[in-house]
Amino acid sequence: MSARRATGGGLIDRSQPIRFTFDGKTYTGYAGDTLASALLANGVTLVGRSFKYHRPRGIFTAGIDEPNALVTVLKDGVREPNIPATGIEIYDGLTAESQNRFPSLEFDLAAVNQLAGPLFSAGFYYKTFMGPVIGPLKGTRFWMFCEHFIRRAAGLGRAGYEKDPVRYEKMNAFCDVLVVGAGPAGLMAATEAAKAGKRVILAEQDPRLGGSANWSGEEIGGKKATEWAEVKAAELTALDNVQILTRTTVWGYYDGNNLAAIERVTDHLPAAPIGVPRHRHWSIRAGTVVLATGALERPLVFPGNDRPGVMLAGAAERYAREFGVLPGEKIAVFTNNDSAYRAAAALKEAGAAIVAIIDVRPEISPAARALAEQAGIAPLTGHAVTDTVGKRLTKVMVQHFDAATGRLSGDPRPIEADCLVVSGGWSPAIHLASQAGGAPVWDGKLQAFLPPEPNQKWVGAGAFTGALTTAEALSTGRDAGLKATGKKASRVKLPEVAAPALDPFPAAVFEIKAKGKAFVDLQHDVTADDVRLAHREGFVSVEHLKRYTTLGMATDQGKTSNVPGLAIMADARGLPIEKVGTTRFRPPFSPISIGSLAAERHWRFKPDRLTPMHDWHVKRRARMMEAGLWHRPMIYGEPGETVEQAYAREAAAVRRSVGICDVSTLGKIAVKGPDAAGFLDHVYTNVFSTLPVGKARYGLMLREDGIAFDDGTTWRLGEHEFLMTTTTANAGKVMQHLEYYLDVVWPQLKVHVTSVTDQWAGAAVAGPNARKVLQACVTGTAVDNETLPHMGIVHGEIAGAPVMICRLSFSGELAYEVYCGAGHGRHVWEALMAAGEPFGITPYGLEALGALRIEKGHVTGAEIDGRTTARDLYLDWMLSKKKPFIGSALMDREGQIDWSRLRLVGVISLDGRPLGGGAHIVEKADGNGLGTSIGHVTASCYSPALQKYIGLALVRGGKARHGTRAFLSDPLRKRFGQVEIVSHHFFDPEGKRLHG
Incomplete structure (x- = not known):
C-alpha cells in the first residue's frame, strides 16, 4: 500500500483486502473503504476532468456532496456514469473508470478549452450560436452547424446501451415517525419516539449509523462516538416497532408527508443474490418527520481552489479517522472558522505534517489555538491563500488579508504542501425542508441559511437546525423525538460529550479576490467572474443566476456552491445575502437510478386483483400478465409454443369455430335514477335516452376539450337503470369522471352511480358456433336471432346460476357476453367450456383478443391516447347533432378538424x-x-x-x-x-x- 495509508486507525477492516480496478489499473483497498478513500490510499489524486475546461480535478469531499470525483462503474456489461466515488463501497472485482477525458486522464486533448476561457464564460451558449454562418454555409444558423460537435462534447460520463440485467423494486411504507439521518441527533430522536411506542423508520444514507460521530474523535457518554452509536443502533434494532434502513437516501419531500427514498440494496456486493433487487424505491407516508440531515461544509473561493490536492477540511478529517487515509503528507489548512482546527489535529495524529494553518480571522478562540498546538504549528491569522501551484498541488501562495475590508496586502509567499484543506463554514442540509415548502431563513452568526418554518408535520434536529456541536445535536434530537410523539421536552440527563468548545461562527468571508480563476461551482466550472458577469448582464435574481451560469444545477444541487455563489452576487449588488435570497431546492436531493423509479411494484405495494376464474386459467397453463389493476391471461400456451404461435392458434380457433375469453375485468358501473337516461345523453356523444329496455348501445365519451376519453357499451336494464361498461384500464377514471359531473356540474340530477366491477364475472363467447354453445347450456330463455338480436339482452340460467347475456362483439364474430354474480363465475365458465367441447371451444387470452380486434379495426386505449378526436378515429358518426354533450363545445376547434x-x-x-x-x-x-x-x-x-x-x-x-x-x-x-x-x-x- 502507499504511504498515504495511515499505519493504524479508521473503521476499515485491514484483515480483508479487496482488489479493484480504476482506469484499467488494479489497486488494493480494505473492507469499509469507499472508492475515493481507496484511491487516496493508493496515492491517486487525479480522478477526473472538469465539465467545460477539462481542468484536472481531484477528490474534494468525502460524501454525497462530491462535485469532482464522478466516475463510471462497469458491472455485468452495463455502464453507469456520473457516480460519486465518495459513495461507492469497494468490493472484489469493482471496475471503474474516469470520465470526460480523451485520450487519457493524464493527457486530455480537450484541456485546450482553458485557452479559450473567455469564450466559455457564463451564458456563452445563449450568445455564441444565435447568429448565421458566413462563408460556404451562409444562411445556416450557427447552432445548426455546431450542434453535432457540441452534443458529442457535452456531458460528463457516457451512458451505455446494454440492457440492465438486475431487478429494481418499489415499496410502500407507513409509520408514525420517520427520522431522516442517523447521526447523534437522529439516533436520539428515534430512541425517544420508539420508547413512546411509535412506529419508527430510521433512514441513513451511509452503511453504518452514527453520522459524523463515527469520525469526530469525540467521546459520548464515556464511550468513543463510534461505540456509542453502535450501542444505540443495537438498542433500536432490538425493538419491534423500529425499522432501520441503512444505505438509504431520502431524496424527496412531497405533500401529505409523503417522502421518497432509495435504498441501495446490493451496490456494495460483487453480485446480487437471487431474487434480491439492486435498488429499492420507498414511498414513505409518515405522521411526523424528524429531519436530522446534518450540515455540509462549504469551500472558500480563491484562485486555484480546484487543483487536485485541495479538499474540504471535514473530508480530510473523515478520511483520516474513518478510513485511516492521509490525503497528503505535507498539509496546509485554510479556514474562516474553528472546525478546521479539529481536522488539523486529527491529521497530525494520523501521521501527516501540518505545514500551515491559514486563517482569515485576526483572532481565534482559545480552543482553536489549543488544537493548533496539538497540530504542532502556530496559525497564520489575518492571512489568506491567494493561489495554488502545480498540476497536482505542490505549494500554496499566502498573503496578508483584512477580513473587514477584503483587501490583500504585502507580497505573496509560497508554502510547500501537497494537500490544502479548506473550510468556509457549514450549511445545514435543508434541502428536504425546502422541498416541503417555505423560504429558508438567513442566520447572520452562522453565515448560513436555516430551515423555514414548517408547513407540513416535520421537526428539525442537530446540525440541520444550526446546532453544530454534538452536545447540541443530542439535546435537539431528544427534543425532536419527544415533539414528534406529542410530548413536552424532557429533563432526562443527556450523555456527556468530551469535545473542545470550538466557536461555530465563521467569519463573513467567502471569497479571496485575487488574480486568477476562482471556482464557485466545481462541477460546472462556474467561476466568481461568471457570477459577476451574470450581475452585469442583468441576471440578478438567484433563480436566473442559477440557470444563466448553471450554478448549483445537475447532481450537485448547490451542496457546496450555493452559499458562496449567493455571497458573491450579494457583494456585486451591494446587498446582504438575506436580501438576495436562495434558490429553491428541488428533488431529488441526490441522483437516483431510473431503474428504481420504473421498478416493478413489490407485492406489498398493492393487492393482486384476480378474476373468479383465475385459478382455472393458471391450471390450464395460462401465462398471466398485469392489465390495469388486474391479472389476466395473456396466452394459454401449449408445450413448445411461442407467444405468437399461441395467440395465432387461439385467434384462428375463434374465427373457425368458437372461443371463450374472461372479460370480468371490464369496468362496470351501475347508473340509476329518474334522470339516468338524460345524464348519459350528457356524458356520451350519442343518444341513450331513446335506447329501449333490454338493449345495449356502443357509446363514446369525450373530455371537455373535445378529445376522445373512453368507449364501451351501456345496457338499459330498466326504465331508470343502466349498466355501463368501460375499458379495463379506464374504469377508475370513468367513475371519477361521472362523479365529478354529478357532484359539481349537474348536482340537481337525480342519478346515483356505483362501481360494480367486482360484483360481476364475465365471459365472452365468440365465433360461428357461439350460439350453439349457449343453446346447449342456457335455460330460462331462448338465444335465437329473434329473441336475442344484435345488442339485445336476455336473462336466464346456466347450470342453475342466474346469468345476463348481451349479444355484442369485440372480435367481429357472432359473440355474446355472459355475466353472472362473481361467486358463480368459475361455475358458469366451466359449464360453458363443457357445452363447447363438441365444437372445440378454445380459451383465448389478451394477445388473441388484441389480434382479433386489430383485424376488425376496433380502437382501444392505444388509439384513444388522450390526443385523438372522434374524427381522427372515424367515429364521427357517433357525434349527435341533436343534443349537447361533454366536449361538444370544443370538438370543432380549428386544430381538431x-x-x-x-x-x-x-x-x-x-x-x-x-x-x-x-x-x-x-x-x-x-x-x-x-x-x-x-x-x-x-x-x-x-x-x-x-x-x-x-x-x-x-x-x-x-x-x-x-x-x-x-x-x-x-x-x-x-x-x-x-x-x-x-x-x-x-x-x-x-x-x-x-x-x-
Whole structure:
C-alpha cells in the first residue's frame, strides 16, 4: 500500500483486502473503504476532468456532496456514469473508470478549452450560436452547424446501451415517525419516539449509523462516538416497532408527508443474490418527520481552489479517522472558522505534517489555538491563500488579508504542501425542508441559511437546525423525538460529550479576490467572474443566476456552491445575502437510478386483483400478465409454443369455430335514477335516452376539450337503470369522471352511480358456433336471432346460476357476453367450456383478443391516447347533432378538424416481418431507414386470418393515403421496412360474420 495509508486507525477492516480496478489499473483497498478513500490510499489524486475546461480535478469531499470525483462503474456489461466515488463501497472485482477525458486522464486533448476561457464564460451558449454562418454555409444558423460537435462534447460520463440485467423494486411504507439521518441527533430522536411506542423508520444514507460521530474523535457518554452509536443502533434494532434502513437516501419531500427514498440494496456486493433487487424505491407516508440531515461544509473561493490536492477540511478529517487515509503528507489548512482546527489535529495524529494553518480571522478562540498546538504549528491569522501551484498541488501562495475590508496586502509567499484543506463554514442540509415548502431563513452568526418554518408535520434536529456541536445535536434530537410523539421536552440527563468548545461562527468571508480563476461551482466550472458577469448582464435574481451560469444545477444541487455563489452576487449588488435570497431546492436531493423509479411494484405495494376464474386459467397453463389493476391471461400456451404461435392458434380457433375469453375485468358501473337516461345523453356523444329496455348501445365519451376519453357499451336494464361498461384500464377514471359531473356540474340530477366491477364475472363467447354453445347450456330463455338480436339482452340460467347475456362483439364474430354474480363465475365458465367441447371451444387470452380486434379495426386505449378526436378515429358518426354533450363545445376547434391531423389507418408489413408498436411511419427513408415521421404504429400483430403482419396506425392524412406505400422506421429496435397503408377494417369490413 502507499504511504498515504495511515499505519493504524479508521473503521476499515485491514484483515480483508479487496482488489479493484480504476482506469484499467488494479489497486488494493480494505473492507469499509469507499472508492475515493481507496484511491487516496493508493496515492491517486487525479480522478477526473472538469465539465467545460477539462481542468484536472481531484477528490474534494468525502460524501454525497462530491462535485469532482464522478466516475463510471462497469458491472455485468452495463455502464453507469456520473457516480460519486465518495459513495461507492469497494468490493472484489469493482471496475471503474474516469470520465470526460480523451485520450487519457493524464493527457486530455480537450484541456485546450482553458485557452479559450473567455469564450466559455457564463451564458456563452445563449450568445455564441444565435447568429448565421458566413462563408460556404451562409444562411445556416450557427447552432445548426455546431450542434453535432457540441452534443458529442457535452456531458460528463457516457451512458451505455446494454440492457440492465438486475431487478429494481418499489415499496410502500407507513409509520408514525420517520427520522431522516442517523447521526447523534437522529439516533436520539428515534430512541425517544420508539420508547413512546411509535412506529419508527430510521433512514441513513451511509452503511453504518452514527453520522459524523463515527469520525469526530469525540467521546459520548464515556464511550468513543463510534461505540456509542453502535450501542444505540443495537438498542433500536432490538425493538419491534423500529425499522432501520441503512444505505438509504431520502431524496424527496412531497405533500401529505409523503417522502421518497432509495435504498441501495446490493451496490456494495460483487453480485446480487437471487431474487434480491439492486435498488429499492420507498414511498414513505409518515405522521411526523424528524429531519436530522446534518450540515455540509462549504469551500472558500480563491484562485486555484480546484487543483487536485485541495479538499474540504471535514473530508480530510473523515478520511483520516474513518478510513485511516492521509490525503497528503505535507498539509496546509485554510479556514474562516474553528472546525478546521479539529481536522488539523486529527491529521497530525494520523501521521501527516501540518505545514500551515491559514486563517482569515485576526483572532481565534482559545480552543482553536489549543488544537493548533496539538497540530504542532502556530496559525497564520489575518492571512489568506491567494493561489495554488502545480498540476497536482505542490505549494500554496499566502498573503496578508483584512477580513473587514477584503483587501490583500504585502507580497505573496509560497508554502510547500501537497494537500490544502479548506473550510468556509457549514450549511445545514435543508434541502428536504425546502422541498416541503417555505423560504429558508438567513442566520447572520452562522453565515448560513436555516430551515423555514414548517408547513407540513416535520421537526428539525442537530446540525440541520444550526446546532453544530454534538452536545447540541443530542439535546435537539431528544427534543425532536419527544415533539414528534406529542410530548413536552424532557429533563432526562443527556450523555456527556468530551469535545473542545470550538466557536461555530465563521467569519463573513467567502471569497479571496485575487488574480486568477476562482471556482464557485466545481462541477460546472462556474467561476466568481461568471457570477459577476451574470450581475452585469442583468441576471440578478438567484433563480436566473442559477440557470444563466448553471450554478448549483445537475447532481450537485448547490451542496457546496450555493452559499458562496449567493455571497458573491450579494457583494456585486451591494446587498446582504438575506436580501438576495436562495434558490429553491428541488428533488431529488441526490441522483437516483431510473431503474428504481420504473421498478416493478413489490407485492406489498398493492393487492393482486384476480378474476373468479383465475385459478382455472393458471391450471390450464395460462401465462398471466398485469392489465390495469388486474391479472389476466395473456396466452394459454401449449408445450413448445411461442407467444405468437399461441395467440395465432387461439385467434384462428375463434374465427373457425368458437372461443371463450374472461372479460370480468371490464369496468362496470351501475347508473340509476329518474334522470339516468338524460345524464348519459350528457356524458356520451350519442343518444341513450331513446335506447329501449333490454338493449345495449356502443357509446363514446369525450373530455371537455373535445378529445376522445373512453368507449364501451351501456345496457338499459330498466326504465331508470343502466349498466355501463368501460375499458379495463379506464374504469377508475370513468367513475371519477361521472362523479365529478354529478357532484359539481349537474348536482340537481337525480342519478346515483356505483362501481360494480367486482360484483360481476364475465365471459365472452365468440365465433360461428357461439350460439350453439349457449343453446346447449342456457335455460330460462331462448338465444335465437329473434329473441336475442344484435345488442339485445336476455336473462336466464346456466347450470342453475342466474346469468345476463348481451349479444355484442369485440372480435367481429357472432359473440355474446355472459355475466353472472362473481361467486358463480368459475361455475358458469366451466359449464360453458363443457357445452363447447363438441365444437372445440378454445380459451383465448389478451394477445388473441388484441389480434382479433386489430383485424376488425376496433380502437382501444392505444388509439384513444388522450390526443385523438372522434374524427381522427372515424367515429364521427357517433357525434349527435341533436343534443349537447361533454366536449361538444370544443370538438370543432380549428386544430381538431385540420386535415393534417393523425388519423386511423391500417398498415401491412411488406417484408413479412413483425411491426412494433410505437414505430414511426415515414414517407421517404434515407439509407439508414430514417425520415420525416408522418405518424406511428399504435398496435400490431400477426393476423391468422390474413396470414400477414398487420397493425393499426395514426397517420397524417388518414384515408387519403389508403393504397399507398410508406416506410416503417424503428431505430430503437433496429427495424426498418416497407409497409402498405390500407383501411383499418382488415377483415370482414361489411360485418357479415357479426350477424351469424
